[in-house]
Amino acid sequence: MAEQALQKAQIELVRLHDEAVAANTAKSAFLANMSHEIRTPMNAILGFTHMLRRENPTEEQAGKLQKISTAAEHLLSVLNDILDISKIEAGKVELENIDFDVDQMIRQVSSIIALRAQSKNIDLVVDIKGLPKRLNGDPTRISQSLINYLSNAVKFTEHGRITLSARVIGSTEQDYLVKFEVADTGIGISPEGVSKLFEAFSQADTSTTRLFGGTGLGLAISKRLIELMHGEVGVESTLGQGSVFWFTARLGRAAETAVPAGDIILIGLRALVVDDQPVTQAIHSQLLRRMGLRPIAVQSGKEALSAIATSVENDDLFSVILMDLTMPE
Numbered sequence: 001m002a003e004q005a006l007q008k009a010q011i012e013l014v015r016l017h018d019e020a021v022a023a024n025t026a027k028s029a030f031l032a033n034m035s036h037e038i039r040t041p042m043n044a045i046l047g048f049t050h051m052l053r054r055e056n057p058t059e060e061q062a063g064k065l066q067k068i069s070t071a072a073e074h075l076l077s078v079l080n081d082i083l084d085i086s087k088i089e090a091g092k093v094e095l096e097n098i099d100f101d102v103d104q105m106i107r108q109v110s111s112i113i114a115l116r117a118q119s120k121n122i123d124l125v126v127d128i129k130g131l132p133k134r135l136n137g138d139p140t141r142i143s144q145s146l147i148n149y150l151s152n153a154v155k156f157t158e159h160g161r162i163t164l165s166a167r168v169i170g171s172t173e174q175d176y177l178v179k180f181e182v183a184d185t186g187i188g189i190s191p192e193g194v195s196k197l198f199e200a201f202s203q204a205d206t207s208t209t210r211l212f213g214g215t216g217l218g219l220a221i222s223k224r225l226i227e228l229m230h231g232e233v234g235v236e237s238t239l240g241q242g243s244v245f246w247f248t249a250r251l252g253r254a255a256e257t258a259v260p261a262g263d264i265i266l267i268g269l270r271a272l273v274v275d276d277q278p279v280t281q282a283i284h285s286q287l288l289r290r291m292g293l294r295p296i297a298v299q300s301g302k303e304a305l306s307a308i309a310t311s312v313e314n315d316d317l318f319s320v321i322l323m324d325l326t327m328p329e
Contacts, residue, residue, distance in 0.1 A: 038079055045072045053277060081217040088224040095228055099254040100139040102131050108289050109143050110164060113150040115278075115297065122157055127165040132176065136252030137229065145222040146180060149245045152218065153184035160185030160242075175253060177231075181246040189237040198223040198233060222247065267292035270316060274304040274323040284322055293320065301329060 049069045057065060087093050110126050117124045146164065153162045163183045170177035189197070198219045223233045229249040237243035271293040273284045281297040288295040298304050304323065311317050 039076070042072050042076055042079075046076075050277070081221065084221045085217050085224075088221065093225070093228065095141060095225075096138040097136055097252065098139070099134055099136050102128065102133060102135055104289075104292065105139045105143055106164070106166075107294065108286075109146045109150065111285060111289060111295070112147060113154060113162075116151070116154045117162060120154065120158065122154065122159065123161040125161060125163045127163065128167075130167055131178065132168070132254070134254035135176065135178070136254045137249065141225045141229070142180075142249060145225055145247060146182070148218040148222050149180075149182040149247075152245070153182050153186060153243075157184045157186035157242075169248070173253075175250050177248055177250050179246060179248045181244055183242065183244040185242040188239040188241050188243055189235070190239045194235055194237060197235060269293050269319040270311065271295040271320040271322065272304060272307055272311075272318045273297040274299075274301065274321065274327070276300060276324065276327050288320070288322070295322075301327065 046069060049065050049072070053062060053065045053069075084093075106126060106128055110124060114124055150162065150164060161184070164181070165183070166178060166180045168176045169179045219233075226233050226247045226249060229251070231248040231250060233245075233247045235243055235245045269292075271288045273281055273288070273295050275281045275284065275297070276299050278299075281299075285295040285297050296307065298307055304321070308318065
């Protein structure tokens with residue numbers, strides 16, 4: 001009798017397990033389909049909006065087009081967060097293990113944030129002295145976590161400074177334990193809020209959702225990714241005095257390889273991107289960064305002349321200038 005009950009229970013457990021696997025597969029398929037169904041029209045909206053903004057719209061029309069573009073980009077960001085957390089929970093995220101240039105990764109991250117910080121007159125300081133030039137790991141996921149930290153810092157800081165720093169805090173013959181920190185002079189977080197920060201769909205203060213926007217998933221995603229890198233996350237904050245968000249990651253030692261001679265010509269050279277369209281600026285800047293250059297972007301000929309004059313004063317000249325031929329004025 002007892003044996004029959006045990007067999008029945010085992011059969012029931014197998015059935016429940018199969019149902020759970022099927023449900024998880026169905027959820028993954030649904031998210032993949034919804035991703036395609038939402039991304040496709042959203043990218044079309046962004047593309048056509050970009051084209052319309054280049055057809056000399058009136059000031060009122062340009063303002064409306066900017067709002068459409070901003071809303072569409074926000075929706076894509078929300079979608080990406082939801083898909084990321086779903087993939088992580090389903091165990092579908094696999095980290096890369098590739099050798100990468102640390103300076104280049106940090107430059108790419110900081111250049112993405114620099115314009116946002118500049119628009120609020122916030123100083124962005126980068127300090128990564130002492131890090132190995134090359135490491136082995138997943139630079140995309142490290143960048144994702146850093147961008148999330150930095151974006152939050154810009155969002156919640158009205159004046160002052162944001163500092164991105166990194167240092168080695170431990171090492172073995174195979175790898176390094178690296179600590180990344182993002183410090184800001186923003187609004188800070190209460191002790192009660194700190195405890196909720198890295199939970200999915202949670203924010204330190206629910207009113208921040210209405211005031212600043214966001215899904216509340218960014219920090220939860222970063223926490224899961226960092227745990228996959230055998231690291232930890234944390235925050236130190238005082239309400240009204242700013243915050244320091246940090247994470248550690250165990251990164252391997254990169255193989256010693258010589259830099260190809262053909263790449264040395266471009267690496268580190270300064271480039272000036274002149275275009276009145278932020279989307280075009282971002283695309284051109286990203287391409288130049290991939291080639292190893294250090295681009296900055298301005299929106300007009302007057303700003304370009306000012307940037308060139310400053311580069312002469314600082315003896316840090318531009319080697320490349322990429323300028324839109326059909327800009328206004």
